Amino acid sequence: MQKTQASHSKWNGAADGELAKAITREPGRCPDAEAEFYRRFARRVRLYGLRHLGGEDPARDLTHNVMVLTLEKLRRGEVREPERVGSFVLGVARMLVHEHYRSRSREELLGNDPPPDHVLEPVEPNRLASARLKKCMELLSERERAILVLTYYGEQSTKTIAQSLGLGAGNVRVIRHRGIAQLRECIGIGKEPGR
Amino acid sequence: MTTPNAPSLLPLSDLVDYLLGELSPADERRVEEIFFEDEASTRLLELIESIREGIRDLVTQAYAGGVVNLSMVQKMRQSGLTLREYRLTPGATVSCKAGPEDFVLVRLATGFGSAADVTVDVDFRDLETNRTAPTLSRPVEVDREADEILLIFTGEEVRSYPRSLWTLRVHGRTASGETEFGPFILDHTP
Secondary structure, eight states: OOOOOOTTSTTTTOOHHHHHHHHHHSTTSOHHHHHHHHHHHHHHHHHHHHHHHOSHHHHHHHHHHHHHHHHHHHHTTOOSOGGGHHHHHHHHHHHHHHHHHTTOOHHHHHTTOOOOGGGOOOOOOOOOOHHHHHHHHHTSOHHHHHHHHHHHTSOOOHHHHHHHHTOOHHHHHHHHHHHHHHHHHHHTOOOOOOO | OOOTTOOOSSOHHHHHHHHHTOSOHHHHHHHHHHHTTOHHHHHHHHHHHHHHHHHHHHHHTTOOTTOOSHHHHHHHHHTTOOEEEEEEOTTOEEEEEOOSOSEEEEEEESOOTTOEEEEEEEEEEETTTOOEEEEEEEEOOOBTTTTEEEEEEEHHHHHTSOSEEEEEEEEEEETTEEEEEEEEEEEEEO
């Protein structure tokens, strides 16, 4: 598989629509634009897949299939509004998740076209260093820490956590958001906008 | 596409609830339509997801913080973690011998009812030297369904203590004012 380095390409700062138009304008001859398009959208599709399919493996399969289909449509000039390509990718993801639950085969959905193989590296999840996260967790209040662990390790719903701790569900949500905001600050990735 | 330092178009709270599947269908669709066109929201979602994975990893690596209910304990056991369990009632002394387990679970069982602002004070006495340590006080959560307080320590931490007596007293605010529960006593042998 040919791997295209998108990180320093001229396309990094391009709008989504510009990327889509470039891929349509020069089908198969714009690998840097395709690589940047893939880097940008594969992450979004993976997150969508994690939410709707509930695991890394199905999310990875979904990402692959959505990106194959989207890139083929772009190359063929079949995306009618390239400036709204984000909506198009989301629509494809929704359709494939819907079809996933109806158990249609990949071939039925994608046809037999070979995938544009030079950009299809799987998206790897970001990993936080455990020592760093542990240190940040220790800065939280007992309640914030408890709610985060019950949520993410315990996989308990807000309602269950609320019952367990004798709190209201809204209160659990507020405490969870505050805990994550503090972790985010401590980890040092980005800042919450003025909200 | 948004510029690299642009703020997320979606608030953190929406993104947290989205990944948990706790938004209404309409809000979920709205969030998806925005983050599919917003790089900053995507990065924030990735961070939340990495925090989720990081917390799962931490507990698996014997992180004892934040474990407060029996469902959670059951989940830990199902994941293959080993917990040695001690259930303490007021006034009774329970012998505790630490082994190579991942965790030691101490269950304080009495009628905590709706006590609020609950803290546990721990007095430690070294039974070999008879020395004591300053009282350690920390806020705790009550598992309201079990009506118990669950304290979890890593096996490594417990094993580091000498032969000792741990006396735990719980304080909380009840309808009748400040109330003490206990004492709960652990007789620890390394």
